[in-house]
């Protein structure tokens with residue numbers, strides 16, 4: 001007890017001090033020791049010709065200008081200002097990035113800006129790249145990510161907040177097995193434009209199977225990628241799935257290479273299903289045997305490329321340089337050309353369930369999940385870089401019962417899936433029928449928050465008791481609340 005109290009006192013004194021002192025003598029970050037420990041361990045596996053660069057990197061960190069943020073996975077990122085360093089030609093406003101996984105720093109990188117207009121929103125812009133979301137800022141310029149050897153990994157270029165080019169450093173495979181000659185790899189900066197144009201430019205050659213380039217963490221480079229997941233990527237611990245889960249319960253896990261997996265419990269089959277994946281390039285390289293369908297020939301994955309994988313997953317290559325996989329949905333349970341009719345039906349006919357669905361881009365309703373009354377995870381969507389978000393399901397389950405403008409079949413050459421364009425999610429909050437609330441007066445729950453965070457481009461609606469409302473991944477409360485019977489409010493749901 002004493003210890004707790006004195007710690008509390010110390011904190012309030014420290015806060016007081018930092019308020020009255022000048023900026024330039026403010027305290028170093030509480031993360032300083034962790035960062036220094038991480039770097040000294042990292043140095044042990046760095047090639048000798050790179051040691052000097054790592055030393056200069058550490059000396060450039062401004063430990064007084066440091067912030068930490070939650071990422072859309074279970075990781076957080078520490079962003080620290082860097083004093084000027086050489087080797088970044090056009091990039092200014094350099095920032096050090098340290099990825100924190102289960103309380104430990106596991107990977108690192110450097111971000112830099114070539115801005116056309118001044119900005120002081122550097123951290124927000126970095127997060128938009130790391131999370132592959134639109135920056136929601138009218139930024140014009142280029143945001144680049146580098147490894148600690150100052151090699152460019154990727155860049156996102158924006159004009160007034162709209163992505164107008166994405167570049168990735170990729171290995172050249174052109175005819176040679178895995179792009180290697182005597183175990184050396186040529187690397188090219190491959191740039192993709194929204195009109196489909198692709199350019200490439202040679203940047204450098206490495207002679208270590210590409211391992212050093214992709215390595216942002218401290219994991220051992222070995223493994224050879226020939227067996228299992230590659231020896232260097234074995235990890236103690238791993239996901240610890242909760243025991244006695246309820247149907248629809250979800251669990252998220254990120255390993256230290258940044259591989260994110262979201263599980264959902266299916267009580268009928270008594271298994272935790274994988275419903276979402278995020279795979280950095282380094283993981284695909286290290287786990288070639290597990291993800292052969294993502295280890296693609298040069299020019300490799302392009303921004304927006306879609307690949308069907310195993311486990312009923314569909315993968316899309318994002319502007320963050322990661323593969324984003326979501327579980328394919330099933331054919332909608334029901335479909336309504338008149339969304340008001342549909343919304344009234346699902347509310348009136350399912351008092352003991354949470355019903356989930358989507359409003360299509362042509363204003364119709366597809367109902368996709370019938371969940372327990374307490375909720376659970378619904379089938380997700382994915383965003384195509386053409387700006388459209390689709391609900392995907394296998395063609396083997398038969399065609400939809402009505403037509404949807406903008407629906408496409410994938411792949412175009414030998415289609416196996418229907419992709420229905422959607423603009424909003426909608427689901428019912430049935431507990432309000434008995435708990436005396438209107439269903440949208442409490443704080444936004446964790447499942448709804450997670451869903452909205454991973455689908456930021458959609459609007460999200462709740463049908464409650466004599467009330468409808470919207471939610472997003474940012475606000476803790478529901479907003480745009482409208483009162484009345486669903487038959488009188490349903491037209492607002494779009």
Ligand SMILES: [Zn+2]
Nearest residue numbers: 375427429448
């Ligand atoms: Zn909900």
